[in-house]
Amino acid sequence: RHRSEQHNIGGPAKLPASVLAQAQKEMVNYKNTGVSVMELSHRSSDFTKILTGGGTGQFSALPLNLLALKPSMSADYVVTGSWSAKAAQEAAKYGKVNLVLPKTKKYTDIPDPSTWTLNPEASYLYYCANETIHGVEFQHIPEFCGVPLIADMSSNILTRDIDVSKFGAIFAGAQKNIGCAGVTLVIIREDLIGKALPICPIIFEFQVQVGNNSLYNTPPTYSIYIMGLVFEWILEQGGVAKMEEWAIKKSSAVYDVIDCSNGFYVCPLDKGCRSRMNIPFRIGSAQGDEALEKKFIQEAENAKLISLKGHRSVGGIRVSLYNAVTVDETLVLVQFMKDFMARYR
Numbered sequence: 117r118h119r120s121e122q123h124n125i126g127g128p129a130k131l132p133a134s135v136l137a138q139a140q141k142e143m144v145n146y147k148n149t150g151v152s153v154m155e156l157s158h159r160s161s162d163f164t165k166i167l168t169g170g171g172t173g174q175f176s177a178l179p180l181n182l183l184a185l186k187p188s189m190s191a192d193y194v195v196t197g198s199w200s201a202k203a204a205q206e207a208a209k210y211g212k213v214n215l216v217l218p219k220t221k222k223y224t225d226i227p228d229p230s231t232w233t234l235n236p237e238a239s240y241l242y243y244c245a246n247e248t249i250h251g252v253e254f255q256h257i258p259e260f261c262g263v264p265l266i267a268d269m270s271s272n273i274l275t276r277d278i279d280v281s282k283f284g285a286i287f288a289g290a291q292k293n294i295g296c297a298g299v300t301l302v303i304i305r306e307d308l309i310g311k312a313l314p315i316c317p318i319i320f321e322f323q324v325q326v327g328n329n330s331l332y333n334t335p336p337t338y339s340i341y342i343m344g345l346v347f348e349w350i351l352e353q354g355g356v357a358k359m360e361e362w363a364i365k366k367s368s369a370v371y372d373v374i375d376c377s378n379g380f381y382v383c384p385l386d387k388g389c390r391s392r393m394n395i396p397f398r399i400g401s402a403q404g405d406e407a408l409e410k411k412f413i414q415e416a417e418n419a420k421l422i423s424l425k426g427h428r429s430v431g432g433i434r435v436s437l438y439n440a441v442t443v444d445e446t447l448v449l450v451q452f453m454k455d456f457m458a459r460y461r
């Protein structure tokens with residue numbers, strides 16, 4: 117199949133076509149150096165400005181580096197989906213974890229911050245800005261006086277304008293909006309560095325990474341190179357503002373079909389926290405008609421719309437509208453959803 121014939125609207129790692137074309141060109145001979153980009157030394161100047169780490173690794177790295185910021189050795193976790201739940205579970209190995217919200221498995225809303233049970237002595241307050249599986253996205257930055265705020269932005273970084281100065285740390289795996297798998301971006305406030313627990317593995321120690329320009333060990337050079345190309349691509353398109361404009365346009369088009377379907381498509385999420393990136397929905401009823409959903413996925417594939425199967429833990433359908441998914445591709449999906457509804461309702 118030719119690439120231009122497939123619309124990858126659900127997969128985790130879509131890249132802009134122009135980025136892939138450039139990577140293909142530079143695969144064998146990078147910028148006329150006579151060597152492949154994968155053969156370049158990571159000590160060359162091109163690779164010295166980016167922090168790396170590991171995706172799920174940050175679930176461990178953050179508590180290991182930050183729990184000791186306060187004598188409480190306790191951290192507040194806002195659990196709004198399975199990724200923040202995993203992060204909280206991991207942190208509990210190293211210190212105390214206070215769950216700010218009542219326990220639930222439903223993950224369809226964000227309770228009002230006035231109801232959160234926050235601990236003013238917490239070392240940090242952790243949340244996931246966009247829950248990739250459940251589709252819960254914060255539309256505002258939660259704040260709690262004096263307690264450093266930590267955010268997992270793995271699935272929505274560079275898709276909306278944010279005030280970085282409000283955070284103690286932000287981390288994001290690259291493979292959704294800013295590159296391919298293998299590299300994790302960590303932004304951390306300098307004054308939070310240097311209090312790692314003695315058991316912290318050296319590769320996770322922020323102070324060691326910062327002191328070595330993120331080059332304490334051999335970094336994933338090719339993934340960093342691709343991330344650089346994606347950053348350039350984002351700037352050429354008009355920056356984060358443009359990504360945000362597209363994200364609003366794309367997600368509104370899909371939510372409009374759902375909301376005007378009279379219950380044929382059902383998105384379980386509270387409207388105040390609906391994600392612009394990941395839209396999970398069921399077909400036929402709130403519980404989902406599995407036979408109809410199977411038909412949807414099959415017919416979508418026939419129409420070149422791929423990767424729409426929902427995550428196995430929630431079932432149904434999931435649309436993912438990462439930066440590299442175009443408005444036009446989204447409109448192909450929207451038309452398909454309308455046609456499918458007309459055929460089967």
Ligand code: PMP
Nearest residue numbers: 171172199246248268270271289
């Ligand atoms: N956080 C979020 C919000 C994610 O979506 C993911 C992966 N999908 C992770 C963390 C884990 O990242 P990785 O798979 O790179 O370990």
